[in-house]
Amino acid sequence: MNAFFKFNERGTNLKQETLAGVTTFLAMAYIMIVNPIVLSDAGMDKGAVFTATGLTIVFGCLLMGILANFPIGVAPSMGLNSFFTYSVVINLGIPWENALTGVFIAAILFLILSLLKIREKIVNAIPQDLKFAVSGGIGFFIALIGLKSAGIIKANESTLVTLGDLTKPNALLAILGFILIVLMMVRGFRGAIFFGIIITTIVGILTGVIDAPKQIIGAVPSMAPTFGVVFDHIPDIFSKDMLTVIFTFLFVAFFDTAGTLIAIASKAGLVNKNNEIPNAGRVLLSDSLASTFGSITGTSTTASFIESTAGIAAGGRTGFTAIVIAILFALSLLFSPLIAVVTSAVTAPALIIVGSLMAAQIKEIRWDELHYAIPAFITIIMMPLTYSVANGVALGLIIYPLTMLAVKKHKDIHPIMYVLFVIFILYFAFV
Template sequence: MKNYFQFSERGTSFKQESAAGITTFLSMAYILVVNPVILSQTGMDKGALFTATALSAIIGTLLIGLMANYPIGIAPSMGINAFFTFTVCIGMNIPWETALTGVFIAGVLFMILSLLKIREKIINIIPQDLKHAIGGGIGFFVAFMGLKNAGIVTSNEATYVSIGNLSTAPTLLAITGFIITIILFNRGIKGGIFYGMVLSTIIGMVFGVIKPPQAIIGKIPSLEPTFGVVFNHLDDIFSPKVLAVIFTFLFVAFFDTAGALIAIASQAGLMKNNQIPNAGKALLADSMSTIVGSVLGTSTTASFVESTAGIAVGGRTGFTSIVISACFTVSLFFSPVLSIITPEITAPALIIVGALMATEIGKINWSNLTVAIPSFIIVIMMPLSFSVATGIALGFILYPISMIAMKKAREVHPIMYVLFVIFIGYFVYVI
């Protein structure tokens, strides 16, 4: 086992990987509650959605751990499930069965692109400065999510965002958890982020902020309402409206995953010579999990940026993913216990992880405005648009323009020009 996952080469151990896996799982566990709530608004069965969410996370995470040896958790994407529900099903009035079939087709296309190594090629030709910008931008995005979940940052009609009500019990719990985690982390305690979440949960229950679970073990809901539905609706995809939806699923998931993979590989110290080892296998595992997830009955899966919480604890190999997958398996039977893992509990981990990832922007060549400005747009637009894919798209549109303006058009890889055209089309015809 140690040899297969290269423990010695990556300077890790069973204890370190296990702590990392549990930490990532706790950071991701909210998806088991939130995904069914969002997707059930389309008319899908909430119980089946819970089981589909858990199983897709188990299978996808297991695949990327065993195939690519990466410490990454995979589960239904939060951004795409909202797009699936509110834009596709409710906004465009497309039945959930047809939309789910669109996810299946997008997953198959993903797998073809992965097998042809097109996805890997695109990721590897991205300029180094833009990769640092993607990693740093995701750091700001993750921290912003944490601040939002904690109630520290809230919406405001006049200023768009503003400071929240810091005197509410959930926000005070998040702040307390943040302080505890900072102390543990700065003291060099391994697993400080994980222990911080555990202590926050205990404090929350003691002071009545978090209700103790009413039961320990729950019955696993049936998959029957959603399982295999996609195979009965393949004829529904041949319309311009549905084809546009498939393209959007393809686009957003592609660059969400690419961004997460770049950020995770960089933070874990796995990136070498601007290349991500085993990127092809990681992307193939990701595409396979989307296919499996759609058959089970959930929207597009993706590599979770919350995986960086486990990396901060010391996760360096695919064994971390095995532990994450095992935790999701156990969660199928202990769903009532998961209800106590609130956004306020995981918020401190996201803020701290965001700070760690944001250090990537220090590696950008800020003295060279040709790459500095596109990099800045990537960094700033991820949190402001609340989308990793949108931030990447805007930066990739600006980069060729900047290079052409500086008479360096020949230094731009042809694929970057292709992406430039695709992104322009995306904003014109889809957004």
């Protein structure tokens, strides 16, 4: 194991890697509860999504550990599951079966791009400031969703958004959960998000806001309502709306994963002096295969999880960390009855906290240089304001080459950026 995972080369050992795996698991375990709730808003079966989520995480983490040898947890993206439910299914009115088929097709395209190493080249070509902006913007977007689902903010005809009724039980419970998680996190408590959700759920049950569960451990729910549905709806993709959805899934997932991967690799010190991530091709391939597997079993697009930074902070440096994460998530499949009692009021604090973790990346942006700062700011601000990760990334990458040309730094613009510039102009013009 020492030779395979390169423990000595990366300055780590079996004990340190195991502890890092447990730490990351505790930090991201909430996804087993939150993902089924988010996707159930799209009409999907909670139990089936729970099982699909668990199996997809196990599959993705094993690939990340064995194939890529990276200390990263892979799971359904908190940004993309929200995009799937609220932008595609609810806002566009596309049935979840068709939307999931869109995820599948996008994942296949992902896989092809990864095998051809096109995806890796594009990730490495994106300027560092915009990489940080993508990660930060996704954080603000996720936090907005959490605040909205808890009722802490609400729509307003005059101001678009305003403060909600904080005296309502759900809002109070969400605020309590947020405070608990924050206090645990600032005290350095590992697994703060996971345990915060558990404590908040218990408080909700004791106060009557949430119904008590009838059992804790139960049989693993069947995936029958979601498994293989994508194969029945492939003929439905040949429409303008579906082609738009597939392109958007591909586009959003690409830059969601890229931003998060950059953030995690930077935290672990795995980005080299050339602004490249060694072995990035295998990392992206693992993610692509996990997304394909997940869409078939019944969950939205996967991504490298930002909570992996918790395990990295605990010393995780190799793929063995990911192997430990996979084993623990496999065991967590036995606790499916818990998802029946966890409500959006309980999971909202997790969304807000995860958003804050991702938003922290904006500190790395060169704010004192306007030709970098303005495209980065547009990328960040337009994600929550347009309720779309894709719009934020597209607008930022349209403005970037313009500001760079204005200060005569055309030599610093990667040729791929010009191609993306044209693609994004066409995206807004026709999609």
